[in-house]
Amino acid sequence: MSGTGAGRRVLLQGNEAIVEGALAAGCRLFAGYPITPASEISELMSLRLPAVAGTFIQMEDEIASIGAVIGASLAGVKSLTATSGPGFSLMQENLGFACMAEVPCVIVNVMRGGASTGLPTSPAQGDVMQARWGTHGDHPIIVLAVSSVADSFEITVHAFNLAEKYRVPVIILSDEVVAHTRETFVLPGPDQVEVVDRMRPSVPPQWYKPYADNSRGVPAMAAMGDGYRHHVTGLIHDESGFPTQRGDEINALVRRQFRKITNGFFEIQMTRSFMMEGAQVAVIAYGSVARSAKRAVRMAREQGIDAGLLQLVTLFPFPRKDVDQVLRQCKAVIVPEMNMGQISREVKRVNRRCRIITYNRVDGQLITPEEIFEELGG
Amino acid sequence: MERIEQLRHTYLRHDKKFPHVWCPGCGNGIVLGSLIRAIDRLGLTQDEIVLASGIGCAGRMSVYADFNTLHATHGRALTFATGIKLARPELTLIAVMGDGDATGIGGNHFIHAARRNLNMTAIIINNQIYGMTGGQYSPTTPYGAHAATAVFGNLEHAFSIAELAVTAGASFVARGTVYHVPELDRLLEKGIAKNGFSVIEILSNCHTQFGRRNQMGDPVTMMRWLKEHAVPAVKAGDLAPESIEGKFTIGVLVDREKPDYLKEYERVRAEARQKAAEAKP
């Protein structure tokens, strides 16, 4: 491996880059269960974590995996789990706990074809709505999509930072293409990436209210064992953390949990514009499909078609401000997805000022640039 | 009496948590009392104890006790506890569960936790019924017993929780009842002190949901049943098989030394550090 400055130029798979990103972000516990196409994350974590005084554990299933991840985070250790569709389904229950108890953690879902066992070794994007709404009840959540090896590193760091800053579980949606594509990439040195940590209480233990509101809507979080004894529950609770059935307290909790994400919307909303200047027709895409879209847009521009791309990195909270601008600017928008139409519904919900064309592929193959190019009028 | 006042004052949470949700005469309170006395006798501080619980009547215990407490999802208390223990090995982990919680929905986690042998204590309050949801039959409801979903008698056969834990590999396994309280205190003390995965199954009374449907509608009748059906484990071997038919053993069933998971993991860390150092250019 050749060194370039403080970073190293390396050839990594998307899954491996997620591990590097997690370690750089300060993740020190991984709990997981084997599943294709996410297992490389487990395997590499089992090798890397013990060397940095971290802990790897293979649990008995995905329910237990996310349980251990939540437990570790409650004890103050940043933690990660990684899975694919079937395992992600099993995680939904405890994912809701992490939302309710506001436990920062990161869950990677390397999407494969579904439903059910589906297509274990082929890519898909069918879990987008599950990532947003998979666990029951109203809950805040952040969902990010990666499209390359560099993304897999950077977005993973960012996912941990957002989780810590907002005390929410953050879901990273990768897919089989991104997960298994190897690309060269300059791996930053340990001190080159910004790392955000949760706010800890600055008051003495007897004054500590684990779910007290503040201007940001994100309460300070004490680690178990630090002397701030408190109660953590999946029940609706008051600001002391104890179960409540009082309407005013229920309302305060649920609305604060939504408010903290709304407050941070512009920081959380991440998109990338490509050739959008003067674009009359645009592609809105995410994950590996965004790469095909980028090429399709280049091809279209060469043919004199005023095409552009808005790549969504944040999927939820849905980046409606950026999407709104594109819908106002263009005559038509194409939303290609490796599913039967999921993000396209969110796009349509923003406004209907322009024609919105869905393009769907569910045969376990990545949508090609030519397919999108044709939709662009090429 | 003064001592009890003091324990109550030290270990129970005072504001907004009482009255508790349990029925008058419920065995859960006896278990909580026993647990507090055991912890007090072991001299552990409240800050170093994590009390995790699942869902159901037993699961509500965590809210009343003044430790680091966690009220997890149904059946998953041990998975959360595993994460906490791995992150902060110096903490003392105690998980309180019910029979349906630990051996129904959480059965898989229970046997694997026993196999893995992390140093923590699982307390399973076995009242042979799903109480909080209204008396449906559980994995420990006896064959033929009546429940809200076994109106014509239970067709399924009960798990024997302590024996299951022995087979699954727990380091320490004991069974007690809410009638034999001084012994329960000692069993909990031993279990918490044990380095390894400990299981204490506690037979308890749910006269409201189980008793009422099975001709034992009050706590005293159920306590009498526990008294009459418990056989000390140390004596069981000497008794004629027909005399212990339909009864259960109480006391320590297993107390054995197995490698502690976290101690083993230290070895993994040392090897991994060495391997990483060698790989550096």
Next chain:
Amino acid sequence: MKENRYEIRIGGSGGQGVILMAVILAEAVGVYGGQFVCQTQSYGPEARGGKSKAEVVVSGTEIDYPKVIQMDLFLAMNQPSLDAYFYDFKPNGLLLVDSTFVEQIPTSRVIAIPFTRIARQEFKQEMVANMVALGALGHLCPQVRVEHLREALLARVPPHTRALNGDAFAAGLAAAQGVDLAALPHSIVSEEQGDEV
């Protein structure tokens, strides 16, 4: 499209080391050569047997679509993979086959070298056929430098197999050095036309 995208596909059966070849090639071009590179593969549930396909896309600029669109170079290690993955071959692309297993060749623009036979005869190990092929690639693929490929190879394989793999690589290189690329027949479809397809 005036980018210098160069696309390579390697096909074989699971266990022939097709993916390892692609990884080493990608490392040579990307890490040692400093170019942009995307290496992908498709595979079935079986660890051994079945068809296996690995691809390497090389470019001087950032790569958008990570998979092969039209192959500049196709290395087929056996007949079934040649049959299955020969589609989207570029006019004037280069086909390289392991003639030990490939009998039916769909184009006359081909270089046939018996990689497996060389491995068997010179090293008594069929396993290193992929390294023999990699040696040949080092000579025939204009995108990679032989020394980069050799360096990447030696860094990837287990230390105790370095000598064997290095020798197999050299044997493949020697076998390919006799090939005259200029003597290959040319496609009557121009590359420009090919792009329009």
